[in-house]
Each structure stands twice: as structure tokens, then as C-alpha cells.
Amino acid sequence: MTTNQAINESGLTPTTAVQEDNSLGLSPTMAALKRARSHYGLKIGLGILLVMAIFALFAPWLAPHDPYMQNLPMRMLPPVWGEGGQWQYLLGTDHLGRDYLSRLIYGARISMTIGIGAATVGMIIGVTLGLIAGYYGGWLDQAVNFLVTCQLAVPSLLLIMALVFVIGQSVTVVIFVIGATHWVFYLVVTRSATLRLREMDFVAAAHAMGCSKFQIAVKEVLPNLANQIMVIFTLEVAVAILNEATLSFLGLGIPSPIPSWGLMIAEGKQAMFFQPWLVVLPGIALFVLVIAINLLGDGVRDVTVTNRRN
Amino acid sequence: MLTFILRRGLMAILVALTVSFGTFALFHYATDPAQTIAGEDAPQEMVDEIRKQYGFDRPAAVQYFDWLGSALTGDFGESYFWKQPVVQLIVDHAPVTITLALASLCVTVLIALPLGISAALKPNSWVDRFALSTAVSAQAIPNFWLGLMLIILLAVTFPIFPVSGDATWRHFVLPSLVLGASSVPAVMRLTRTGLLDVLSSDYIRTARAKGFTGYRLIVQQAMRNALLPIVSVLAVQLGNKLGGSVVTESVFSMNGLGRLAVESIFNSDIPTVQSLILIFVLTFVLLTLAADLINAWLDPRIRMG
């Protein structure tokens, strides 16, 4: 019950009323592509995301300075349009005199790495557990259900914080801990699909032909789920990015001096009444990235999941 | 019915035990509370003395079962850091979190329901688009950052509300907005799809097609059917607010349970951490149970089991 509610609230059901489907005669992929071309949210999201991905990938060439280069006499400079700003530092400098623009650009790398990494970890855990629980049922299903309840019963942020606190801070730890606490949606989807599949005739037929049942389940379930899992994946990337920022903001995420947007907000917080750009700029970057991913996720869902209309 | 509740209760106890043992083991092997209790400059002898006094030198299992034994008799121990009974500590901090959670729930309802309903009544209109973009934006704004921005804007530039703290109702306005905003997308989307589903159902369509004079009446009836399940979702959202309070209370420096939990983790204040986790688990189980019961009451077809 609880997991179903959770999945409802995640917004996994389409929200945009899908346009009348007049793409008769087209293959499903072509139809989806056709719909994609007229989906504004998807196009905007994809566009922003591409730009940010370029920044992330080519950061060493695009950033005007080394993001780790400290220059104490130049600390806390305002952006160039502020009083005392310098052209050398377009968006000013932070508390150690590091170029803020360069750190923002490198921050895109961190956010994207964490987002994709954590969502992948979560996907692997969730899908595996879902296959096992759905296919074998019985006490294994019960055990997985117990894990889910444990996971949902403790506020996930608190759980992540405690884990990172105890294990220690690093990019890898953050990826794995966030991933390890965000797999419930994958699990629910995979489990119910596997359950449904188990009843079907062709599984029994394939079994008769000598394939192991589990192999069949994997082979048959996953392709059917690809669309749904992709949607969950996109949304989980966004969730992971926000989680990382929150963790870093609370001092338990990415360790200094790695440029993470959440960490930059935390470091600027002390001076936010007087040097507000230190807090405003990374927040905007975070907002734009997450909104782009969400638009993309919503778009992919609207485009691929059409059968829900009736 | 009774067995259902009993099973839920058993599950809750199991979950609480697992989680509390996990926390204990983690903290036992990775941190040393003695130095925190003694202070950073405390000489070695003093730290050793404290370790002995508090029994940190005993085997982990002994310490855990000692705590568990007392907890079962209702004695949740004393906070290492605050030197107060944990129960007292929780009683002191709970009102802030409860007030915050309820106030933010009101914010959620006041924003999400009207938006969702108007969006569903006129799908694909500008209202619908506005509602959806609100949801998408609210989902993308980092919660803590929204808090900081509201502080800069509404507490400093235009000093309408206090910067931080929890002394008066005015202190709760901004935090409730922040925490409430985080649930708006989910509740709004659910309202909208729920209502859309009902509105497109056959009997309404028929009524509409026939130009049935009581159309408005039926829409109202439909809305009631669509909205009641949201009550159960709100119950779960209320539980989520507990987790959200961790961040919001830190941003606004409010002395609630969320912040207490964070500080206790930072101080290896194991008795407090343990008890807080028990409370969180219990709250979650109670709220989901409530949600399930509401659902069952609304829809007798759902079988309990």
C-alpha cells in the first residue's frame, strides 16, 4: 500500500493530457519520436541539459580559472557589475579568493556525476530486488518488503546523513549512499511486472524449452519495462542531485574543496546578507539543472506512456 | 481488521529494532563520544575517565542490550550532550516540529488543492499550464535554498518576518512556506489526475452528453469522490514532513526534532539518536496505518490482509 502511494506521489503518471494519437500506421518508436518533436517541455529540457552537459564535459576549456586556485588577497570579490568587481573574475570570488564562475562550471560536473551515478546504483539495486521478489515470491518477497518498510520508515535524508557521517565523505560514498536509499520506485515497477509475467503462458513454454525461469524473467521483463525505468531514472537523477546539494549544504556531502553547488551555498551562507551572490548563483544553477531534467523526464513519460488513457 | 493492525504493529517493532541496532553499530565503530563530552581541549586522562564513567569501554553488544533493556522499561536514558533525560528533550523539541508539520500541511493544501482542481476542470487551459509549471518549479527548487532566499527577501530586505528561531507564530511563517512548498507538486498532480479520471468516467460523460440539468451537482459529487483519497495521501505527507523538518529546522535554526536529530548525530549522542529514530519509525507506521484505514473506509472493496 505504502509503496503504491509513494509511486503515485512521485508523479509517475502522466500529467499532460496526451494529444489525440493520429499517428496511425507508424511504428511505436516513430510515433514516440513524432510526439516528442511537438512536446515543448521535452525540447526545452533537452536543450538546457545539452548546454549544461557541454559545460560539464568541457569545463577545463570553458572555465576561465582553475577552480581550486586560491588567492587570499582577492577573497570575497563581488561579481563584475558590483562595487569593486573585476573583469578578471566575472562572477566574483569566494572566501578563499577562488573564481566563482569556474567553480560554478565545474560544479555542473559534480552534480551530473552524482545524479547519474546515484540513479544507476539505485536502479541496479531496485531492479534486482524487484526481479527476485516478483519472481520467487514467498519469504524472499517478504524480506524485500521488510527492507522497503525499513527504508521508508526512517526519513531518508536522516538515514543518508547518518551513513555518510559514519562512513566518511567522498564523491563515491555520496553516490552509493544516495543510490542505496533510492531504489523503491524501481523495485515496485519491476516486481509487479515480474509478477504479472510469471503467470503468462509463454514463460512456461520457454521453460519447457530448457531456459531457466529466472533468465526468462530477466529477458522478458526488462525490455518491457525500459520506458518506465527510463522515466524513473530521469526523475531519480533530479532527486539525487537535490539530495546531494542538501547533504553538502548540511556539511555531510561532497568534501571541500571539490566545487559542489550545495557546498558553495553552505559556504556562502554565513555571509549571505552581505554577499548574497555567493548563495544566489549556485542555487540558480541547481534550479535550472533540476528543472531541465524534470522537464525531460516528464516529456519522456508523456511521449512513451500512452496506453494509460482510456 | 485486528490481525491487520497487529501485523502492522509487529512489523513496526521489527523495523524499529533493526534500524536502532544498525544505528548503534555504526556509531559505535566510527565515533568516540567521549571527546565531545569532554570538550576539544580536554586532556587524555579526562577523556579516558569519561569513557569509563559512561561505559563506552564495554563491548558493543553489552552497551546495546543495556540500552534496549532500559528502553523497554520506558527509560530512554540521558542525553550525553545535553545531560537531560531524552524523554524530556523530546518533549521540549516536539511542539516546534509538530506545529511546523501541521502549518506546512495547511500551506500544501491551500496551494495544491485549488491549483489541482482548477487545472482538472479546464485541462490544457492557461490555468492548467500555470499549475503544471508551478509543480515543475516547486519540484526543482532546492528546499534549503528556497529558505535562504525567503530569508534574504522577506526577513532582511523587507523585514516582515524574523530571520530565524521559533519563539512566536511569525517565526513559523517562512519555514511553513518552505516545507509546505515541497509537497505541493505531489499533491497537486494527484488531485489533478484523480479528478480528471473521475470526470472522464462514463456516468459523468453520459450526464454531460445528455445535457443533464444536474451536471454541476454531479461534478461536485465527483469531486468529493476524487478528493477523499487525498486525505490519506496527506497523512503520509505529514510523515514526510518529519524528514523535511531536518533541513528546514536547520535553515531557520528552530529547536525541533529534526535539528535535534542532526545535532545528536554530530555529537554521537547515541541515546538521543536512538530514541528519535524510534519516534520517527513509530510516527511513520501510525500515519501509514491511518492512511490505509481511511482508504479502507472510503473503499470497502480494498481487502485488509
Add this chain to the structure above:
Amino acid sequence: MRIRTLVQSGIHLLGVVISSLSLCAYASPKDNSLVVAFSTPLTTVDRLYSIQREGLILSRLTDDGLFYVNPDTLEFEPLAAESYQWINDTQLDIKVRNDVRFHDGSPLTADDVVYTFEWVLDEASETSRGPVIRSWLESVEKTDTDTVRFNLHLPYPMALRDMAISIPIRKAGTYDGTRGRENAAEDIPLNGIGPYKLKEFRAGREIVLERFDNYYQASPKANPAIDTIVFRVIPDQGTQQAELLSGGIDLMMDVPPDVADNISHLPGVRRKEGNDIRIGYITLDAAGYSNPDSPFTNVKVRQAINHAINREEITRYLVRGSAEVVHFACHPRQFGCDSDGPRYPYDPQKAKALLAEAGYPDGFSFNLWAYREKIIAEAVVSNLRAIGLDVDLRFVKLNVFSKVRNDRNMETFFASYGSGGTADASASAGVHFASNTARNFTKDEELAETLLAAEQTINPDERKRLYRNALNRIAEQAYWVPMFSYSQNYLLAPGLEFPVPNDGVPRFWQASWSEQ
């Protein structure tokens, strides 16, 4: 920048509005009270059971010891003691004043002094300073009506310090019927002999003190100006700032320099800078505890690190205020902190050369641990990366830090030490190198012996000589990277007069409100 000016004008407005409100809302000057913010909660008001700095600040108001720390010279002078005399190196006679009264009105006697020290000596009492006191004090006895004799195991020049800083005098029988720390610390109403008496203690929230009218006039602490002193626990710096601006508190301590800079421009706040006996340093694992083959076992590597840190820039731009660069393992204001050992000026080229000489031309990887002043730790990491070292910052909370340090798993760490406010090198170099504690990352027994000898020498010149030898040795071996002394920033409500302390421990009996 428009946003900035908007925000600033907003803050100014806030300041103006609030300071006009505060006159009627929380008029500290009128009722002659003083409200001070504490960042951490005090667990007990009994100094015998607390070692937090907040406890020391409070205890200097509610309690008197036999001696006290002169706020100007930082030397130890008689307080509740009328006079004292060393009979020999291990026997000290102290004459107790006869005009001192406890807060309950009863007079202080030699019996109370004997009781207090015997309680501390008793292991079962579990006082926090017990282990330290027992390390030098054998017994106490009353020799006549107002004289107490202290018998020491060994000569111990810091005896007066320990009496001044950690042992408040308690009335005979105070702890009767209690068992150890359990209830001694919490259930006994505080009955001190200090210039203020405890009116209310709400653990974790608030401590209210009231001036004690029967305080002895001969004391240098006599006749304090403030009637009521309130300590409010406000863990969050931001909240403290807001409270200060709105008149909820009158004084804020430990203000980070950036915050102090910004806030002090607002109306309604005054900034004061004071010295602090605290020093910041980096410890290098010279003993190879973390790894027997650790590069830090090589003195050249340690010297390279010393040359790599830009102490001047860090001190000038990050610590600021009255902070100074520190070259040796002690605070320059401490007795015995006098060395002619090598200094390591900032020289990244030389640092690289030394690394190459040591066999690490391409550097190596390690962690720098830290638990406070992250900004300084980050600056250090940046300096070290600049000479080609692959450093990761492990910034953690104190409980994790001390666990890893106790397990001897740190290659390097940035930390600070406040010497308990003691102006003596025994409290800095001594604490870190004299015995094999978790703070000592050398296996230098000769150094430890020198420092132990200094701690058991009464003759000041001989002590100075021993400390010089020890400090020279530490500098030659580059066991540490001593970095800077701290500066304390205080933010005060307007009209509050308060002489900033020299050792970072405020003495609020000296505070007063100026006539307005």
C-alpha cells in the same frame, strides 16, 4: 550591484527599526542586566564536573578558587587564599581568608578547603579534574585554624594554576550522600563563594546569575557593576546575530571574522577584538603510527610541509584581528615560549626541493584531517597541493576526529589548542609532547623527558632553559607546523563596557553599562 545595496539598505533599516524597538523591548541597561549568548549548552554549573570553556567563564563568576588568574598579567595570584608559602619543593602552606562567605551565608573555613581537595582526591568522586590533581597532590591537612598544608608527590610549579583554574572551593559536606558524577553534578544546589550566585539553571537553555551582596571587599573581583547576568544557549551563529541586532542578547563571543566585519557596520552593534591564548597548528605523523613507512617519518618531508604553508597570508586574510604568526609549539605569551630554533618561512620552491631530496619528487597522497575552521584547513590543502602533494581534506565532527586520532590513523591533522587559558608552555608544548597521549605523534623520548623535567622544576630560569631545549628540538624535527595565534571577536550592544580578556576567557564581573 543593485541587489547588494538593496539588501544592505534593508539590513540598515532592520538595524534601525530594531534598535529603536529594543530600547523599550529588552532594555538591558535600565534593569542593569547583561545577557550573553553561549554556543554550546553547559551540562552542569558545577565546575568540578565540567571542563567546557563556558563552564570556566561561568565559574569565574559563581566560584572563587584559592588563587586566580590576573586578567592583565595572566599570572596566578591569591584570591580566597590570604597568602601562601612553599615550605620546600613539595610542601605548600596556604592561609585561608577569614572574611569570605558562601552564598548561603556561612563563612569559609580551612575545613572547607580541606574537604574540597579531599573530595577531588577521592577517586570515587569522579570529578573531571581529579586525575590531573591526583597526579601531583598527595594529601591536604589542616595545620591550624586558618592554614592548610598541601603535600605533593613531586615538585609541580603549576600547582597554583590548577587551583586557580579548576578547583572552586566547596562547603564541607556539600556532596554528602552522593555517588560520583551521577548525582553530584546535577542534584546539588550550587553554593559557591564567587561574586555572583546562581539564581536559575535550566539545562540547555538558560543560566541566570545574581550579584552576591556579601562578597568579600578585599577581592579584586569585588563590587561588580551588573546586577543580573544571563547566559542564553543559542547554538546557531545566525540566530545569535539576529538576537544581538534585536536586543535579545547583549554580547556574542567567538564571532567568525567575516561575520564580525559585516555585522559591525550595522548600527546597534560594536565590535571588539581580543587576544586568545589559543594557537592553530598542523601535526605530522612523525612516529609513523598511521603507516610505518609514512613519508612523514622523514624529517625533510616535514620541513618541506613547513615551508609550503603560507602562514603570513592565512593569518592576515583568514584569522585576522590581533592574530600573529606562530613559529614554535606554544603561544608567544606563554611562560617559557622562547626558542632560537629554526623557522620555516614560506618558500614553495624550497619545499619542492626538500621533497625531491627526501625521495618524493612527484609528491604523494595523504589526508589532512580537521574538525574546526574549515576555511583555514582548505587554505592549507591548497598550499600543499601547490607543491605537488595530493592532499584530501577530511573535515569531520569532533567525535569522528577524536576516534580516528585515538586510533592513530591520521597522517596529518589541523587542530587548535587553547591551553585552558594558561600562560605557560607546559599547557601547550607539554600537553602535546610530554607523554604518550593521543595528541603525541612522535616517539621522541628525550623530548618527553625534557618536558617532564620542566614540569617538575620550580626554578623559573631552569624551566625556561628546559622549554627552550624542547621547543628547539620540536622545530628542528619539524614535528608540527605551528601556524598562528587566534584572535577573538566580540560583538557588543552599544553602551556595554567590557574589557576584552587577554586569554580569550571573558570575565564578566568587569562588565558595565555606560551612562547614557
